[in-house]
């Protein structure tokens with residue numbers, strides 16, 4: 001049984017339904033009627049003259065495109081914490097219901113109601129609302145369209161990870177940056193989590209010398225992990241699979257931690273847990289279309305009750321009649337084409353190698369990583385809390401951080417982890433300060449990422465996806481032209497002397 005795609009394009013929806021959907025939104029939002037054709041998508045429109053912002057207020061003007069779960073963090077930041085410096089002037093979405101919710105949230109926050117625009121009116125939004133910066137929080141596979149168009153229309157861009165999902169789309173972004181002379185800010189919030197910044201500090205300090213290899217294993221449990229298979233993420237055309245959608249965070253961390261660039265990738269990937277046959281092995285009669293109204297809801301431990309959680313209901317269940325997107329699709333449905341078990345080997349320009357795995361059906365959630373250096377080893381891990389996207393659960397809130405430095409010879413040293421509070425272990429707040437305050441102190445870790453950081457992390461995933469299909473190693477340089485080294489903090493190198501380790505031999509006493 002096939003289900004509707006989560007983000008039906010004008011071309012994929014019957015024109016009558018699409019017009020009905022968007023005109024309902026137009027009326028509901030008080031928008032001017034738009035010409036509703038596929039040619040109105042940002043990618044399809046010819047470049048118009050740049051529209052420089054001319055805001056009377058000194059606050060920076062922001063527009064958010066994609067008003068789902070993740071956009072709330074940016075909206076709240078703009079309308080609460082950073083309201084003296086930032087202003088939300090427009091919101092844009094394919095789903096009129098979520099667009100209206102974003103507008104209502106503004107009113108509830110006591111902020112001016114931002115103008116609302118259907119996704120087909122992106123250019124008009126830029127012309128009328130004149131944002132300085134567009135924040136892109138749409139489905140992963142559509143980021144490129146808005147990034148490129150916003151750059152061409154003279155705006156700055158902040159995008160959620162992954163920057164994009166395929167090498168071809170990545171090339172469009174790299175070319176648009178070169179064409180406009182602008183940079184894209186990619187929000188890799190994982191870099192800012194205090195315990196991960198602390199790992200960067202340890203590596204920069206040279207305590208374990210230069211890193212020759214890394215062993216990195218990321219586990220997703222059957223709550224959070226399963227969630228990827230329920231949502232749009234379960235289809236590669238939307239998310240690029242977990243190698244892109246999820247692992248972009250992890251590959252970016254390694255690139256940044258090592259201050260190194262990936263050169264080649266080999267990988268294997270498969271899906272064995274979130275499958276129709278696993279539904280039967282678990283005692284269900286069959287897979288189904290979705291949880292809501294599922295005949296086997298009582299028997300399935302993967303059942304998600306969208307109606308029972310008010311924010312999920314308001315965001316998704318109440319708005320699915322607009323676009324046919326079900327937030328609670330069956331995790332055993334055959335429409336899923338992403339992997340749940342992945343192994344990747346990456347070689348770096350420093351000579352370091354990474355052995356990485358990602359598993360999406362595990363008994364706990366978090367990761368373990370070991371850096372093997374010329375002077376010793378760092379072992380680090382975080383056990384994360386159960387987390388379901390869109391709820392009030394805070395990822396990483398339960399702590400469970402361990403970090404240990406082990407010299408080549410000598411006693412190990414347990415390190416007290418740096419701490420933070422709030423989203424993503426305190427990382428979100430630090431990153432938001434950088435995004436929305438007029439100035440912040442210089443960052444010795446260079447955590448702010450541009451399009452090159454965004455490209456190098458997603459290209460490892462894209463290379464892995466390619467290797468899943470043909471088994472051949474993939475060279476990053478063969479995927480995209482025009483890559484350059486991002487600005488990276490200085491790290492220990494292969495040229496540094498390495499002190500002879502303690503001999504450990506007992507000297508004779510004659």
Ligand SMILES: NC(=O)c1ccc[n+]([C@@H]2O[C@H](COP(=O)([O-])OP(=O)(O)OC[C@H]3O[C@@H](n4cnc5c(N)ncnc54)[C@H](O)[C@@H]3O)[C@@H](O)[C@H]2O)c1
Nearest residue numbers: 007066067068069070093094095119137138139140142160
């Ligand atoms: N950094 C992080 O930790 C983190 C966490 C969650 C999500 N994200 C990223 O944020 C982005 C959004 O994820 P989410 O969880 O909010 O998803 P979501 O499904 O809740 O929201 C996506 C929104 O985009 C809209 N949309 C889809 N296609 C569109 C199009 N072509 N034009 C305009 N609007 C469109 C949808 O209607 C929806 O409102 C994704 O790129 C995701 O990878 C990052």
